[in-house]
Each structure stands twice: as C-alpha cells, then as structure tokens.
Amino acid sequence: MELSFAPMEGITYSAYRRIHAAMFPGADRYYAPFIAPDSAGRFKAGNLRDVLPENNVGVCLVPQLLCNDAAPFLSVAAELGDLGYEEVNLNAGCPSGTVVAKHKGAGMLGDLESLDACLEEIFARCPLRVSVKTRLGLHDAGEFSAILDVYRKYPLSRLIVHVRVRDGMYKSPPDVGAFAAALDCPFPVEYNGNIFSADDFTALAARYPSLGAVMLGRGAVTNPALFRQFRGGEKLRSEELRAFHDRLLEEYLAQGLAPQHAVPRMKELWFYQLCLFPGGAKAGKAILKARSLPDYRAAVSALFANVPLDADAKFDK
C-alpha cells in the first residue's frame, strides 16, 4: 500500500517534512499545504520557499494549488515545472468559509460546469501531471457520483478522496462506504479520512482489498511513526518523539524564527501530540500556556519526564 502525508496548513511545512522524512521514513509522498495564487498567478514568497527543492531534500513532494481558474493554475504549474516538479495537486476540498465563498477548494464542487471547464483547460495545457484532492460534495454524498463523472473525463494522475462533504468540515463521521464509487476510476484513487491507528488502517484495507493508496493527516501529526508502524515496523517511542520535537524546534530557531513565533508553531503540534499522553492533561496545559522559550522548554521536559507516552493512543478530538 502506498502511503502519503496529507497537506496540513500551519504544520507540515518544509522543515517538518524534512525532519519527519529523515526520522520516520515510510511515507511515499508528502503534499505541501496549498499555494493560493491570485488571478495574475502571484503568490506568497513563503509558499515558494516551502517548495524550493533545496528545502525539501530527502522528501518526495507534490505541491498543491488552491485555485479555480486555469490561467493562474497553469502559470504557477509552469514555475513548479521549472523547479523540477512533475506533478501538481489541485485542492478541491478545503472547507473554509472564505475559500468556499470564492468557489475555491470544496467550493469548486458546487458548480460542476465550472469545474469541468477549469479541468478541461488545465488538462489541455498543463505540462505537469495533475492530481486532485476532493471531497464527496458540498452538502450531501449523493453529489459524489456526478463529481466523479467530471473527473473521469480527464487523465488525472491520481484522485485523493477525503470521505466527507464540505459541510462536515473535519468533524462529521467519515463516509467510508461512499469511497467505493471511486474505485472503478481509470486512474489511481487514494483514500483519506480518519485513519488514526493500525486498526483503522487494517479495517480499511480489509474493506477495500484493491485499494492502492492511503493519505494520513491528523493521525500522522499526532503519531509521526504511524507510517513505519503500518509497514510492520516498531511503534513510536517517547525518546523518538522528544528527539523529533527538539530537532524541529532547533530548526525553526536556526531558520531565524523568533521564539515568540517558534513557540506558537510548536504548540500547534501539541494540539495533536498531546493525545499520546492520556495522563498528561496538567503537563499539557503547562506547555500550551508557556509564553517564553525557557518556560516552553521546561514544560516540554516535564511532560516527557513525568508522563508515559502511550503509543497506542490516537488522535481523538
């Protein structure tokens, strides 16, 4: 089974991906959090830095675009091609209200004629392979069949299906059964949604024996060793998580990120990783409350010193 690391805006940027790939090999691909170009194809300098090949050594990376207009998509895709990328991913799943209101992300699923027209132009002119990350629909999984009919018209390099509709955001129960409709697509399909443990993974593989690829997001941010574990390797050890944490923090500081920015960025991770410390509510609170770098480091040390990591615990929010 191929495994990929989902794009997670705010978390899985280049430093995270590089360190994760070096310390916890096992993901076949990483998808970069979305680049959102304006109508002229311009985008933030930070997005470019995130995908520069020199910042992604050792990582098989697929950049992602959040864009509902072929012209800027093609212009950024050409730039990515110049950097050496051979594939670009289209985000047709972001549920954010501001994004959907602009008919981008999952908002593209509300107007299939426009989606079709956009894909037609992209596939006619894009020099790179194009994959799509989609949801089942905007409001109801009954929309999925017509959405698939649009995708089937084009030679997608891959279709990643997050098994929720937009209205479910990241909370509604994943509609695992609805994924079945995608299985006979003429291109590879990849499952995404709530695979948080080895049991979840085994149950999914048993339900869909022909499935070739699974994408992990929150599960892997919670437990960075999940890819290894799914491949039959060892479960996460506390010392490894500590080393991963320390290396990431040091990397942020070495990149010149001021402590007042590095600490909040690390706290974003703890929203997930604290799930691994079921008895650690108090120690976790101290981490999330720490404001200075010394206080933060002390709170993290206290957690690792005093609270055992449960490698079988999983993302549960």
Ligand SMILES: Cc1cc2nc3c(=O)[nH]c(=O)nc-3n(C[C@H](O)[C@H](O)[C@H](O)COP(=O)(O)O)c2cc1C
């Ligand atoms: C904080 C956060 C940021 C995300 N950023 C992106 C993104 O940039 N692009 C994207 O396609 N999906 C994004 N997603 C969705 C994830 O890639 C994934 O589809 C979702 O978390 C469901 O998978 P999971 O249940 O394995 O976490 C994000 C999700 C979260 C929670």
